[in-house]
Amino acid sequence: MHVVLSGVVGSTAYGLARPGSDVDRLGLFAVPTEELHGLQRPVESVVSSAPEPDRTMHEAAKWCRLALSANPTVSELVWLPDELYEVRTPLGEELIALRGALLSERAVRGSYLGYAGQQFRKLLTRGPDERPRAAKHARHLVRLLEQGVRLHETGELVVRLTEPEQVRESGERIAARPELAEPLLAEAERRLDRPGVLPSAPDESRVEAWLRRVRRAYWTA
Known part of the structure; x- marks a missing residue:
């Protein structure tokens, strides 16, 4: 698992945490690109809980599909306050920069x-x-x-x-x-x-281009 972006979400991120509140983590990972060419689909989500920290990780393509549908929990990963990020790779920075392209x-x-x-x-x-x-x-x-x-x-x-x-x-x-x-x-x-500021459709071409950069970055011959 190559973690591209991850951080603390949930009540801590919202400012609603109290002493004893669970600390939830969310992240995005990329499988080695070679694994996408076999008969079996690689894992798309990994969820861990007690006794491990509560953590949900989505594979890059699945995360993009969920974000393009405006899934609230998934989407907040690219809108976190800076101090809540725990892994922030260059590809993760690129994804944060194009977060507006995900919206509709x-x-x-x-x-x-x-x-x-x-x-x-x-x-x-x-x-x-x-x-x-x-x-x-x-x-x-x-x-x-x-x-x-x-x-x-x-x-x-x-x-x-x-x-x-x-x-x-x-x-x-x-x-x-x-x-x-x-x-x-x-x-x-x-x-x-009422009319808002969001586009009628997301900019899927920019999201697709980012995902292809991820696949190139994690190709292993």
Whole structure:
């Protein structure tokens, strides 16, 4: 596994971590290019957890496909604050530089509203003894809506929340009364329906060119 880019994500990156919070890591790796020519497909994702650090690694092509669909978790890897990167190779720097090419209006709208809607449905079906987890779902809902709207309107994915404690407090209220999320979802949908700054389609040619540079870099004869 050749790690191209990796860093700390999740609650630490959002500014929501508390003492004892898990530290989540996300990364992108490249398989030796020669392995792509055999009968068996090489591994596309590697996930490790306790007792190892929580870490998710995606192969370069899979990461690009997920990022082009505006997957919120995957996308934040190229928008992290500098101090949260743990591996940052020259190819990783190139990927960060072309992060705007991954974006498109339709994908951002569908993905962020879709993931927020999933969190809302989890709130509606939680059991009475699941309050801590419900609060986590509610925080994710608030965060996703805030990040999605800002990305749509400014073209920038802000991973570190500007008001993390406000998001935490909103999460507690929504966990207790899930119906409070409905106006937030409606307002986000309204703003995402308005014209934004994102292109109608991502610049796949730039992403493809980067991926081909990765394949050349890791070719072994």
